[in-house]
Amino acid sequence: MSAASPSSSSKSPSNSTTKTPSTPSEVFNDILSSAQPAPTYSQQTWNPSNPYFPHYHNQNMTTTASPPEPIMPPTPALFTTPPILQDTLQTLSSKEQLSTAEICMKHLSNPSDPFPILSRRQHIAFLESGILGGRNGKLPHGMVLLDASRPWIIYWCLQGLDSLGVDVGKYRERVISSLRPLQNESGGFGGGNGQVSHVTASYAAVLALATVSRGEGEDGEEGEEALGIVDRRAMFHWLHEIKDWESGGFRVCVGGEEDVRGVYCALVILALLGLPTSGNLVKGAKEYLGRCQTYEGGFGATPNGNEAHGGYAFCTLAGLCILGEPAEVLRKHLDMDRLVSWLSARQYAPEGGLSGRTNKLVDGCYSTWVGGCWALIEAGIDGPQDEKEVALGQNKAVGSLWSREGLARYIMSCCQSPKGGLRDKPGKNSDYYHANYILLGLASTQNYFYYTPSPMPLPSSSPQDNESEDLPLPLTAPFLWRYSPRIPSNTPNVAEAIIEDMPEWPDDVEEEDMLPGQQIESDRLKVHHPIFNIPFERVGEIERWWKEKVGF
């Protein structure tokens, strides 16, 4: 579907309502409709991550013969003016905040480009350089600081490339040969060859292997699953070694520190590899995660009183959602009201971006660590949704509790480095970590993730729920997520998304071959899984893979 063609007319319900604008996008609509004489448009045709309005072209198309020029609405005042409430007292925190807001406003209100498109080609080149290196095929020696994080570099780049529409399956053999020497006989992966097994390195290695599709084998059959190189039995035993039976948590390595990263990474490994959870491996994990909630409502690194922090928030929420149905496990273990309040307070205006802690600055990477929490929270509030009802836009949902538009604007205007790649904020250099987590965050603004009813009762929701008992294998909850490009709005029965049937990014199409208006579609990213942060369609494939296994 091309946005410039009449066939792209919105299939969203057209029951537009007239009311006083109250949400930013409504205010935005008002500004636009007052600035442009005609036509008016309604909220359901707002694409949260793109300023172009396909329906606007459509309406033009019905009256004019020539293809219309894309019309860029001006940036809403919310993103171009300082907040209305500001203290007169200045301290280091407020000075840093002010100067960040000022530079962001400049980017956000750029009159010649109020909502830049995604520089897809440049970002692809940037991420490819991360795995393929420079002319000598290697990363510069300054990257030695990531010598204990090589699985991470591979994961960040592969996942970022997949989001951008690149077929990363072509790297399958090289991913396997790169990660195999990092696996230790005693289980788990180190950050490099000969390094001690570490839970974050193991997590990143598993995710990197999980990003590459099975493809086709030599005989035309389905290819080998890359995750097959993981010694699942050894991994299982090693996870027992790092488990802290007293606290319920996991250490990051034998003799290492213990925090929620350890729990989240261990749970992702268990779930994606379909490992048994017998032997009490997940015992006490839910309670451990619940105890990390702080008086602010967010989550600290440990249950010992650390400050609430966005990175640990995602680990905690995703960890809990691996252990059970969001509506049940989140409500049971957390103070949801305080959590939603704290999470919501992470979004700032005028920047539109997200911060990791109270009175700290926005940073693009929180697009995932904080932005990614919203899908989990919304599922926790809404409960399981019926796929057919979602497809028809008839499901009952709380809608977005955050501003997708704000985050999309921050990402597009402030996080894209002119040199390619994505960055924390204007003035910073892009890096592979930020590129991946910003792209995942952008994809989250474009999709509605929801949880579907379990075909059979989940272990944790059975009436005989006994927290101290084993959960039988496998951890099924994270496999019940679905997504839709149709985003339920806060106005009942009105969906916000417009672009359905997004085509794949034409990987081999040169820019000059692109049709006018095709850049509209180029802002659409490939969908990831909201818990695992790997390509969505791979999760079902992986589940089938381990379900076919008998024992280890």
Place this chain on the structure above:
Amino acid sequence: MNQPPPDSYALDPSWTDLVPLPQDDGEHPLAQIAYTEEYSEAMSYLRAIMAKNEYTPRVLQVTAHIIEMNPAHYTVWLYRAKTLLSLLQSDDGAAADLGRELRFLNDLALRHQKNYQIWNHRQTVVEAMAAAPELVGQMVREEKQFTNAMFRRDGKNYHVWSYRQWLVRRFAAWAGEVEFVDGLLAADVRNNSAWNHRYFVIFGQQGEEGVGDEVVEREVRVVEDAVFIAPQNASAWNYLRGLLGKVGRPLSSVEGLCLTYAPLDNPDAITSSHALDLLADIYAGRKEERAKAIKALELLAARYDPIRANYWNYRAGIIKAAA
């Protein structure tokens, strides 16, 4: 300090007994790093020494050398810690100079602010030093001084705060912590890490009897003073909510304070969105005043905090549904 690294391990007589172990990066590896010769050589000698399970003073030399080039190398840190502890138990105990180790860490920490491993290692060293009880007092004082120096560079460094909290709890070193927080807040009342530490200290050291009324009242006054100079400071208001919730006092006990900064009958005079937020919760709890709660939330959505309009509307929706 640590013994300086040799110009070449291969040519240094104290290392020639080892056969260096190369690194296996696999075929056509992705994300391969172009190491300097210096780094490659040191790593290959460390691998050789680790393969022998050797815990001798020269381990300290080669690990210090690698850490200098890559302080995020957790495997190197772990092996160094194991070696230190092993040397302490051995006849060569003098080789494991823990004071020297802390000075080594100080220098690294000041240069690598975002490093995790330095602080985990520091805990190991300090635990080992605590084996001599007569030295603990002095050591804890010095550790606090060093973290203070770190906070002067970045008052919100997460790793340093985690370490400080571990230190305070591990050695029951609660004395002086509230005053320390007072000082940080006087410099920057918006330092949320300092507020978080305040909460940690106030409620961390309480015994079975809990926090007394006089402490609660003092803390409410601290918040009152803080919001007086900066009404839009989320840290102070979050602390207030946390404090009241922890001791079981109703939010309505601070209604007057909230109204000072968010007079609902005079919306133009509102100076704090956080006060409005609290008022919305206070009034939502009173059936006859729900309209006021809705009004506060509408002011937040439409005027004072519109980036969060969806959230404020959601809260208003819940109140309306309950009515």
